[in-house]
Amino acid sequence: MQIQTTIDDHRIAKLAAFAIALHMLEAVVPSPLPGxxxxxxxxxxxxxxxQYDFATAAWVSILRVFASSLLLGQFMSPAFALSLSGALLSxxxxxxxxxxxxxxxxxxxxxxxxxxxxxxxxxxxxxxxxIPHASVSYLIPxxxxxxxxxxxxxxxxTAKLLYNKAQLSDPDKTEPGST
Amino acid sequence: xxxxxxxPKPTLRHLLIGDWLTIIFSTIITVYLFQVLWSHExxxxxxxxxxxxxxxxxxxxxxxxIKVHGAMGDAVIHISQGKVRFSKSPCHNQYCVxxxxxxxxxxxxICLPNQISLELIGxxxxxxxxxx
Numbered sequence: 001m002q003i004q005t006t007i008d009d010h011r012i013a014k015l016a017a018f019a020i021a022l023h024m025l026e027a028v029v030p031s032p033l034p035g036x037x038x039x040x041x042x043x044x045x046x047x048x049x050x051q052y053d054f055a056t057a058a059w060v061s062i063l064r065v066f067a068s069s070l071l072l073g074q075f076m077s078p079a080f081a082l083s084l085s086g087a088l089l090s091x092x093x094x095x096x097x098x099x100x101x102x103x104x105x106x107x108x109x110x111x112x113x114x115x116x117x118x119x120x121x122x123x124x125x126x127x128x129x130x131i132p133h134a135s136v137s138y139l140i141p142x143x144x145x146x147x148x149x150x151x152x153x154x155x156x157x158t159a160k161l162l163y164n165k166a167q168l169s170d171p172d173k174t175e176p177g178s179t
Numbered sequence: 180x181x182x183x184x185x186x187p188k189p190t191l192r193h194l195l196i197g198d199w200l201t202i203i204f205s206t207i208i209t210v211y212l213f214q215v216l217w218s219h220e221x222x223x224x225x226x227x228x229x230x231x232x233x234x235x236x237x238x239x240x241x242x243x244x245i246k247v248h249g250a251m252g253d254a255v256i257h258i259s260q261g262k263v264r265f266s267k268s269p270c271h272n273q274y275c276v277x278x279x280x281x282x283x284x285x286x287x288x289i290c291l292p293n294q295i296s297l298e299l300i301g302x303x304x305x306x307x308x309x310x311x
Contacts, residue, residue: 072309112201141213148205159193 011052013121019044019064020071027072032141036146039154041068042090042114046107046158051165052069054095061087078130081120084126089121107162111155188297222284222299225263227256230294237298239263245260263297265290 031037041064049057055097065087069080077112097105097113127136194202210236213222227234237245237258244266245256252269266274275290284301287300 073260104195106198107202108198112205137216141216144209144212148209
């Protein structure tokens with residue numbers, strides 16, 4: 001059986017492979033608290049969103065969640081549910097936030113907002129399903145701090161990647177988004 | 180594609196005015212969350228419930244043992260200078276006793292078999308996300 005693929009499919013597959021590789025790298029990094037992770041795979045989602053479009057970014061993000069959970073043996077486990085809920089809420093936020101004016105808001109804002117949405121999605125699942133107890137709220141400040149910190153770092157890396165890309169394709173252009 | 184990684188070192192000059200606003204706003208929210216959710220406001224009273232009725236409210240700044248009659252029998256509640264615990268309970272698994280001392284406003288110990296629950300309350304009742 002031959003599946004007809006388009007050039008977009010190939011691009012999505014390639015970009016998703018990048019995201020999966022980053023996710024795998026991160027999976028071996030120990031974390032002090034379950035759930036507090038840098039989320040470096042989100043750099044790829046953001047980069048794709050700003051370089052291509054939202055649909056491609058959504059494909060890459062969802063493919064990454066499914067493929068990574070299969071590779072790590074977590075498919076349909078609580079870890080997978082957390083990953084998926086975080087990714088979905090994060091995508092929903094990006095879908096709204098992508099309309100922010102680009103001359104004032106760069107990838108860094110999108111990254112921080114996505115990181116907050118990511119932990120919000122995870123905490124909702126934790127609260128409703130995994131640990132249905134009010135004491136979960138004690139963890140919120142820790143997760144919020146992590147989201148702010150890692151969201152900022154990921155955003156800076158994404159901004160730098162986009163800047164490099166802009167310089168590669170057009171060396172005269174010096175600032176990303178300064179149109 | 181890999182050529183993009185030639186210098187992935189992030190630099191602050193990519194930050195635009197809106198990004199600074201986002202960072203400041205997020206920091207304020209995070210600090211606010213710490214203050215609201217990690218406030219260790221001391222409780223002043225303990226509310227004892229039997230079934231769905233409030234049995235009594237005691238001041239917790241005292242040293243006292245209180246015997247309360249629940250669905251299975253008598254439980255003993257120990258109040259000791261700002262903290263409260265179940266010190267004896269007729270229930271089977273003794274979860275309520277093992278929970279230990281309650282010290283913070285809003286903390287609760289619930290003995291389901293015996294239908295007795297303790298909840299620490301302060302001057303102001305904290306936001307209750309269980310009942311919201």
